[in-house]
Each structure stands twice: as structure tokens, then as C-alpha cells.
Amino acid sequence: MIAKKMVKYVEGSSVTRAMFEEGKKMAKKFGAENVYDFSLGNPSVEPPKAVSKAIKEVIEEDTPNYVHGYMNNSGYEEVRSAIADSLNKKFGTSFNEKNIIMTVGAAGGLNVILKTLLDPGDEVIAFAPYFGEYNNYVANFDGKMVVVSPNPPTFQPNLKEFEEKITDKTKAVIVNTPNNPTGVVYSEETIKNIADILNKKQKEFGTSIYLIADEPYRELAYDGVDVPYLTKFYDNTIVGYSYSKSLSLPGERIGYLVIPNEVDDFENVINAASIANRILGFVNAPSLIQLAVAKCLDETTDITTYDTNRKLLYNKLTELGMECVKPDGAFYLWVKTLEPDDSAFVAKAKKYNLLLVPGSAFMCPGYVRIAYCVDTDMIKRSFDSFEKLAAEYSN
């Protein structure tokens, strides 16, 4: 009786659920401390203390009908203005509140901008490996996903193939840097090349191609690596941001879109996006937490734990002879599987109580994603299992 489109989702999700249930069973059987769950991108580091302080302040200082009431569908003007100022200070941009739409996380923001832009059949390009939900978001609006093949071992995008795959139906390109699942940060050179290709193709086809920068991991970059701000390189850039990882608030569903004045058809895009926020059923980003994050714009969750985990895991798995991409950002380690079939590898890992996500989930078989946003101690305890797993392939 459910919609035909939903049937395949239900079937697919029952596989994931089975895995999840098995994880729970394993925890019961072996003890939670003996199961090494690296499957979820759920921040292990606490939000900065400033967040709960800000929430209390908002409740105490503002009137309840302001804090919990309706505001403009795009969000409180004061919040949007504060975010614009903060971005300008960080990146030398010149946004104002009109360029910002508060959204229900980055997932909400992506759906809003795709609803705004896509006619059925329009093409959206993404570089594999990428977050599998993009497929669903694009399908929500009957868009067509066009996948550029993975580019090992650097996993910087394959720009030759990218250029070849742009057509007169290409409406948007989604980039995600720092990247889930690889941890790779796109270099300034990469960004410039993408911009050059897009400008050339826009001219060739007489179209507008929007570059959507999905940036939930922006603040999670290590060793001082620079994460270029994409609006400065290409006019038709729209940024989707989330506080899920930077402030460890994934449950709160709070983020924003930046739609710069320079994008083609700016007035229509900004108005349509605000309306899309409403008619998709978000209505507006949650109110109290909007006001709270506006007080925490200079805060970031403490990433030293992630950095410690990153080094521990990278060094250990490399030592065991596994081919890993050294992550410059995010909290994922991207590892080549020791046999071509990543699902078989994941199944073998599970024998040693290691829960990993197969690369196929990111349109890139032959790899696994290891989420290291976990307790450092768990990582240390898991080494024995990784050793056994590696040993299984060395015989």
C-alpha cells in the first residue's frame, strides 16, 4: 500500500537495520566494550560548554513567544545577520542577512536548494565516493544523479571525467570538502580547476550550473590545513552548512544555506529557497537553537580527540599493511579493502567485532569507511581485532 518509490528504500533499510540489530546482539553477547562500532558519524566529543550556557541565556533573557514563536521562514534576522558577519570576518566575504537561510541541518538545506533548482530530469553531478543520501535527495525532486568515478589514491576529484560528464542538463554539482567518507580536503588548485571547467561549460551551453558546497565538516580540519571557501572561486556557488559536527549538535537539526548575491537569478533563487523551506514542511529551522548557535559562532568542538584518534588509527592500519588515505579533515578513515569485495571484507571484520561501512554505500566499492568519532580507548582496544583481520589476508 505504500508508494512504489518507497518499497526499495524499505527493503534496503531492512538490511541496514539487520546490521544494526546484529551490532546490538553482539554487544549483548560479547559485552559492549568488546564490540568496535566504527559505523556511525555521531560526534563523540561533547558540544562546547558555551552551547548549554547560550541555551539558558536565551531562555532567561528573551520572551518565550520570541524564543519559541514563528519568525520569517528564513530564520531570525538577527541570527542570519550574525552568521553573515561571522563568515565575512573569517573569509573576507561580504554577505548580509539576505544571503542566509537557516535550515533544518545540512540535510534540510540540501533538500531546500535542490527543490529550488531542479526540474525533473535535471542532472546533478557528484564525485564518488560521496554521502549516499545525495542520491535520495536528488531523487526527491526527480533529478538525475551523474556520478564521476573515484580517483584513487588521492581522491581529489577526477576532473577530466567531470568535464566530460557536464551536459546542457547539468543543473548542479555537489562537492563535500572535507569529505565524507575519505577525509580528503579539496585543494585550492582543485577548486580553481572545478571553477574553470564550470565557467567554460556554462558559456558553452548557455546555462547556469550551481556548485553546491556541502560543508558540515568545514571546522574539522587537521594540521592547519586550509579549507578554501568556495564562493570566492566561483560565482554560482551555494554553501550548505551544519552545526552537527562543528558544535556536536547533530540531533538539533540546525544549519544554514549561503546564497550569495553573485549567483545567477539571485532574487528568484533566494525567494524560492525560502518558500521551499516552508512547503517542504520544515517551515523554519528550530527557533531556540537558532538563537543559541548565534551566540556560539566563534566556538568549535574540541577536535584534539578526533586528531588523536586519526593518527592512532592511520598509523596502526598502515603498519598492518592496509592502504589508507591520510585524512586532512572530517572524522573518517578511508581504507582499501584487502579483497576486492568490500561487503565480504566487512563481513570478515564483523567476525572480530569490527563494525565498518562498505565503500559501496558511497558509490565506491573496494573500500571501507571507518568513523573515528569514538572513544580513543575503543580504538586502542580494537587493534587486536584489526591485527587478526589483517592476518587473515596474509596467509
Place this chain on the structure above:
Amino acid sequence: MIAKKMVKYVEGSSVTRAMFEEGKKMAKKFGAENVYDFSLGNPSVEPPKAVSKAIKEVIEEDTPNYVHGYMNNSGYEEVRSAIADSLNKKFGTSFNEKNIIMTVGAAGGLNVILKTLLDPGDEVIAFAPYFGEYNNYVANFDGKMVVVSPNPPTFQPNLKEFEEKITDKTKAVIVNTPNNPTGVVYSEETIKNIADILNKKQKEFGTSIYLIADEPYRELAYDGVDVPYLTKFYDNTIVGYSYSKSLSLPGERIGYLVIPNEVDDFENVINAASIANRILGFVNAPSLIQLAVAKCLDETTDITTYDTNRKLLYNKLTELGMECVKPDGAFYLWVKTLEPDDSAFVAKAKKYNLLLVPGSAFMCPGYVRIAYCVDTDMIKRSFDSFEKLAAEYSN
């Protein structure tokens, strides 16, 4: 460059925005206290004190990663369980946490269930007048809206026409009681008749027709009027609820769906709805506020102010010879316009600084909606303007 579907929305919304901007200009010109804005369903009564107390308790008592972290896409189990228990106590139902999905308000819930159920071309029936956003929600999934004509003067649904309009493509029926915009509460007799018709038609066509009860105004009922709980009358009922009005939290976007065990294809519907919550970009209802409302399940905003406003306005306008539906619930007064063209009437009202919403916005020309979730004093101050407006038609 925006999607073709969005063009008409942008055009339509610029009219609304123009009205809104004019309201702001009027406030500047005449003084805010001399402009009578009855256009918005934004609660004027404060949330119960228990809400901010609950928010503080949650922050102080639970760990930050629990309060602000990911949970099951359907919401925290403890919250869903508490809501199920509370419903069972109130309505003698027998739900458990599996029947509850926490949603980003009722708007989020409606989009989730429509995504779950609708194939393109499926028909959804609603009784005019109804909340205009239903049209957009159904269009999001390429469903076809089928409108049953208004039934004055009681505005209980026109059941003869309803029965005639059900086809083998009818997938869902949306009812909203207490009703926006009429304030009418559907009687138990009406609900029973709707159930009988639906059962008969399901049998005739061999289909499942889901009754979607949109219930944000459930707690706003006056004079002890009973608002029947629909799952008890018809097996294929799904309830969408919101705390926006009952706890005056419209900005927080918090509500839930009830999907009873008795609905056809239960397992698939509940699983698909949880997935729809994720892939539409909601991911989950905002976390902190989920935990907070679970502590306020026996609380309701103080509706005495709304009741006072209701009587004041109803008595005054009736006295002026206007034909009003006496509202049993919600916070809207539904008034027949003194000329057939409701937009012309709204324009004349504006001359006296009265901001009203034309019935056409609710698929019912010839009426206006007056939202009385405002300061009681404003209502009193507005009487002079209503008198002048009425006088204009008595000459």
C-alpha cells in the same frame, strides 16, 4: 534558472509579501497600536512555565551527547513511549513507542506520511475550507488534490459530495478538526459517517484509503466540547500532531505521527515513514525539544485568553450583522464577507487598518479568516474599525 514548479510559488508569495510589507508600513504610518493584524496563526499566549523548566532540566540532567546527539530517525524511544502512554490514558487507545514517529512539526509529519503513501497521480481528498499548504504538500509528491466543496453554514463536511468524489485512485483523506480556518469541531456523528463511507469505498474498490487527521488544534477546544479521537472510529487512521499551538511552540518544529497497528500494511508504512523522515532531510525531530515536551505531556497553554477573544469578537461581529461561524475550537473566526468578492472585502478592511485573510486562500471564496490569537486589547481597539467597515456596506 529556478525550477519551473517554483516560479508560480515565487509569484504568489510576492503578493503575500507585499501585503506583509504594507502591514509593516501601516504600523509605521499609523502606529503599531492602530493596526489590527488578524492575519497570522502565531500563538499570543505564552508557553506554560513548565516548558522552559523542562528545557533547563534536560540540559542539566542528561549528558550533552544524548541531549543533542543523533537518535533513531523516529525519535528517542523514551519520548515516543511517554507520548504513547499519555495518549492511551487520554483516549483509551493502546499505542506503544512503535506507533509514534517524532516529526518536525505537523507540517513535517504530513510531508512524511504523504511521501510514504503517494504514488504520482494518487488522489488526496480535503474538505474546503482547508489550510492551503495541503495543496503544496500533496504537490510535493505529485499527488492530485481533490476538493470537496464548502458546506455552509455549519461547515461540517459535505458527505454526499465526499462519497461521490472517492475513486479507486483515492489514497488519503485529510481532515483537520478543530478546523483551520473555520474553528469547527467535527462531531462524532460526522466522524462515524466518514468512517462508514471510507469502509464502504475501500470494499468497493479493493483499496486502502488512509484518513490523515491533522490535529495541531486538538487541545484548543472551548465550552468542554469533545474532539473525537479518530483512530477509534476508523482503522486506517493516521494522526499528525504538533505542539505548536497546544504549548505555543510553533518555532520549535516539534510534533509526531501516530501510526496505529491497525492500519493496512502497518510494518511497511511505519518503516517507510521513518525512512521518509530521513530522506526528506528532516533526519529526526529536534532532539532537546523532544526531551523537553516529553516532560510536559499534561501541560496545555492557557486558553482562557483565546476564549475571551473568541467571545468578544464573535459577539461584536454578530452584533454588526456579520454572519460568523461560532468556533468550538482553534483560534480563528470564520466570517461571511459582506460582498461576494472576499479579496475586495479584505481590501476595504485594510482601509480601516484591519488585516484579514481572504477565504480564497482556504479554497472558499466569500469568507474571511480572523485569527484571534492576539492581544485582547487589540481586539477591543479594533471594534471601531469593524463598525466602520460594516457601515460601509449598510449604506
